[in-house]
Amino acid sequence: MGLIAFLKDKFARKDQKVDKYHEGLTKSRKNFSSKLKKLSERYKTVNEDYFDELEQILIESDVGVSFALKTIEDVLNESKKERITDPQKINELLVDTMFVDYAKKGDIENDVVFNKEAPTVLLVVGVNGVGKTTTIAKLAYRYLKQNKKVLLVAADTFRAGAIEQLAVWAKRLKVEVVTGQAKSDPASVAYDGVKKAKEENIDLVIVDTAGRLQTKNNLMLELGKIKRVMAKEIEGAPHETFLVIDATTGQNGVVQAKAFKEVTDLTGIVITKMDGTSKGGIILAIRDELGIPVRFIGLGEKMDDLEEFDLDRYLYSLCVEK
Ligand SMILES: Nc1nc2c(ncn2[C@@H]2O[C@H](COP(=O)(O)OP(=O)(O)OP(=O)(O)O)[C@@H](O)[C@H]2O)c(=O)[nH]1
Ligand SMILES: [Mg+2]
Known part of the structure; x- marks a missing residue:
């Protein structure tokens, strides 16, 4: 068949x-x-x-x-x-x-795998405006529904309004959020976040970061610092680093992924705004050229518009009119 x-x-x-x-x-x-x-x-x-x-x-x-x-x-x-x-x-x-x-390759598990002993730390990175903060809210919603204790960390201290944006989501989701002063060192906010998570037996810590162009070297290096301080507090943290890519940017997404992959270990990719593009083939390009798994896809702006990536469902939806 x-x-x-x-x-x-x-x-x-x-x-x-x-x-x-x-x-x-x-x-x-x-x-x-x-x-x-x-x-x-x-x-x-x-x-x-x-x-x-x-x-x-x-x-x-x-x-x-x-x-x-x-x-x-x-x-x-x-x-x-x-x-x-x-x-x-x-x-x-x-x-x-x-x-x-x-x-x-069969069914590939894309869900976050949780540590048994310590909080699982998930760092979310990507260029400006791709949907990092929204994706974080969606992921938090997903795992709250699975009865996990979730903590958000607003390590985007760079863009005006970013802390507030995450805080609004946190309020809506009824989860705690760790914040710092605007323009303060994002690594220190990240550190405060994982420390609190450890003390309070949190299952999942999701760390939001500022949008950064892959060509801005100093910002890319800052990611290394954020990772280092978290690892000091929780062994192996961050356990997951997701790169968020906006599907509507097309092949530029592949360029971004290559640049981020060079400076940081990515464990997965989230492709957002799939609902707004006719170029859904981007998932195949990413998998073909980078070998990093697409873990989740964003299909809208609401909390529940995030789905685990599933090859069969993707292919069916791309190729078959019902
Ligand atoms: N249609 C659609 N819109 C999305 C999706 N994900 C995010 N958005 C929208 O994209 C815009 C930017 O989202 P943010 O989450 O603020 O993006 P960000 O990467 O955190 O942006 P910066 O922090 O400024 O770098 C918002 O208007 C979101 O509602 C998606 O899957 N589908
Ligand atoms: Mg953001």
């Missing part, structure tokens, strides 16, 4: 919740699967032009040029081998080829 048939079968079952993904990825689906369909309707059998157009559709959905070229080459070889010339079959082969590598 091809992958699309498998996914249709899987998500036809009522217990498989896919609605939020499907809705959030509407723009991406329209861009990708509708274009594939239109293309297959214009050709009776495939030829070189067909593959060129297919490649263009892939690139336009932001899977990254190298991933697009590699995929098309694989599809071309496979279609020759199997003597497939029917455009619709080629499209199915394309989807299979794009995803078979990832699908083979």
Whole structure:
């Protein structure tokens, strides 16, 4: 059974919740699967032009040029081998080829793994305005629902209003937040946060940081300091470092991820604003070029608009009209 048939079968079952993904990825689906369909309707059998157009559709959905070229080459070889010339079959082969590598890996656990002995510390980084603070609120909401004790730390002392923004979320979520003075050293706020977490048996500490352009060296180095002071208080902290990327920035997100990866150990990526982009292929580009797992995706501005990344749900939502 091809992958699309498998996914249709899987998500036809009522217990498989896919609605939020499907809705959030509407723009991406329209861009990708509708274009594939239109293309297959214009050709009776495939030829070189067909593959060129297919490649263009892939690139336009932001899977990254190298991933697009590699995929098309694989599809071309496979279609020759199997003597497939029917455009619709080629499209199915394309989807299979794009995803078979990832699908083979099986279900990957993206949830935060909690320490048993000490608080788990999660540091959230990224460039300006990508959705770090909102994602933190969403993550806090998620783990509060699982009865975890959560503490927020406002280590963005740089942007006016940032502390207040996190404090407003904290109030709404009914969790405590550790803050410092505006313009004070973010590392010292981070230190106060983990110290308090240790004293109060907190399960999860989420540390918000200022948006920083990957080209600003001093700000990038500041992340190292924040990490060092936290590790002094809790062994191995931060246990998770999530880079937040705005899906609407397209390939620039890959550039950001590469730069952050150079200066700090990232354990995961959160892709936000998937609901606002037609270029949902960015997830594949990130996975292909960086090898860092996409752990969560943001599908809106509300507290519950965060979903664990799940390959099957993603593929289904990108490729299948219900
Ligand atoms: N549609 C949509 N909007 C989002 C999502 N995540 C965040 N936003 C919006 O993006 C804007 C910026 O979000 P913030 O959380 O303040 O971003 P930030 O990275 O903390 O910004 P700085 O602290 O200034 O660097 C806000 O208007 C959010 O509501 C998402 O998944 N979907
Ligand atoms: Mg922020």
